[in-house]
Amino acid sequence: PLSLSSILILSFSIPLFLSLCLPLSIFFYSIFISLSLPHHSSNPIATRQASMTSLVRPLEIFTKAATRSSCVWLDALTSHTGERPCWEWMWNDAVNRISNEDSAIRIIDRVRQKKLRSPSLICGDISRLDEATKKFYTDEKCHFTQASDEWRTRLAAILENIAQMEPLAGTGVRPPSTLILGGLSGRIDRTMATLHSLMPTHSNALAAPSFVLDGENLVCVLPKGTHRLQMGPRTQLTDICGIIPLSQDETRVTTKGFRWDLKDALLAFGHIISTSNELAKDEVEITTSAPVLFSIELLNSLTGLKKPPSE
């Protein structure tokens, strides 16, 4: 749980977010956060070397609770959300459960019925919660953070916060990933905001990629470098996937193990992006010169699971 001082720091930084000086705001904001939270570990990794290959196992969000020790529940604000049965146990297993005010309202009935655990933190426009809702969540020992009404800022702030909360092992092993439930459905500008929040920034450069699970989509942003992705067993995947540039920097990608491998391909919107590609092997490799979005399609037999699969 966030300390009181960090909650105060978050509240004071609201005026920064009312302007559009967002990079500056994030820079100062991350300084505030790093000053206010206790420092973990004695020898953090200062920089990731470009030659280091990262190992990514996206499907562990289903099998290893440690990979979703922080779980964020986002709401689509429409009746057609990307929610699936697996969200419930993934959320309930998480140590840090964070919602915004919309999802706090969305799930309150199920929290009352004890089908869902209460969020440990509600970060959003708290003034939009009515008194009864606030009282209920207060009684559930939930913390509140009043954040700006800009969707993107809240999610990026949440992710940076989480990256600081996870203990850094200092052994080359990444901290556990964060799982974001929702964020890709409904209003398209909010979907773009989710992608924006996944982009690597100065303060989250050391964190493992955050995963977004929405409908049958499992999405993450891989930073610059080489990544080995262990996707097996692929029985619960359709194998359909995409590798898509998001950074404005030149994005050259080389892959191994896909049906249509890229060989130092220049990916760019308005030209070529890799969509409707397919995994051809259980282990694939992506080397990229700039952050890329990696999106895979799951089967609803996996997202429809009502309890964790046996490992």
Next chain:
Amino acid sequence: SFSSIRLVFRSMSTALRPTDCLAPHSSPTCCFWLNGAPTSERPLWRSLWNSATLRACTDGGANLIVDRVRASELLAPSLISGDMDSISPEAMLFFGGRSDCEILNTPDQDKTDLTKCLELVAERVERLASAPAHVLILGGLSGRFDHSLATINSLLNARGIFERTGKTKDHGPDQTPPVYLIDGENLTFVVGEGAHSLSPDRSLLTGMCGVVPFCQRETRVTTSGLRWNLDDTPMEFGGIVSTSNETVDDQIAIRTTAPLIVTLEVRSTVTQRTEN
């Protein structure tokens, strides 16, 4: 924060009224029905599709509409194109048997089915008596996520595709039809490099909007008419993107150094409309 700047351009690159695509048009229009998630469909689509002069879909889209065409709720597409790996035998049989429906196999792996379909329709646009008022794409931003981003890429390419047909016509002013996409309550389109004036009918919108850069090149943007305006601001993912913004003026001006995705939220009372 940036103060709202009322921008006066001597000559606009484009003047757009995006909400025009939300009602059947008296001039010819082109309409595409995509293979999107059924949850993004709205009752409004029926009147927009049926009033279009040229109707097209990809092979996946044909599967979605075949029952309703058979039931005479929807008119048949004039054109179905794709690599034909998704079309159901039922749809192939039904549409193949109609003389008013062209089915074309387009196996190019480097381009998406939608891009190829846009190109084929653009070729047929020349046979129309007058240039279409606009091109409308239904669906494409829900469901499989890599597919959604492929749709964004097709939107970015679409202006160039229809510009090629506009140039062959011997008309004075630029006749290139704007390309709009509707998915759920989203009305999404591209503004290209240059200056643009948008005058949407705000009674049809909720006011929520976004301005998002996608291209891998510097995108400096200036706006007026939004709650939070941009002032020669460099925009990029990981830097600044404008989401959860609001329209506060009847005229919105956007000047940009690279193509931008603009999205407006439509009122659900509009998307739920069924009457013509």
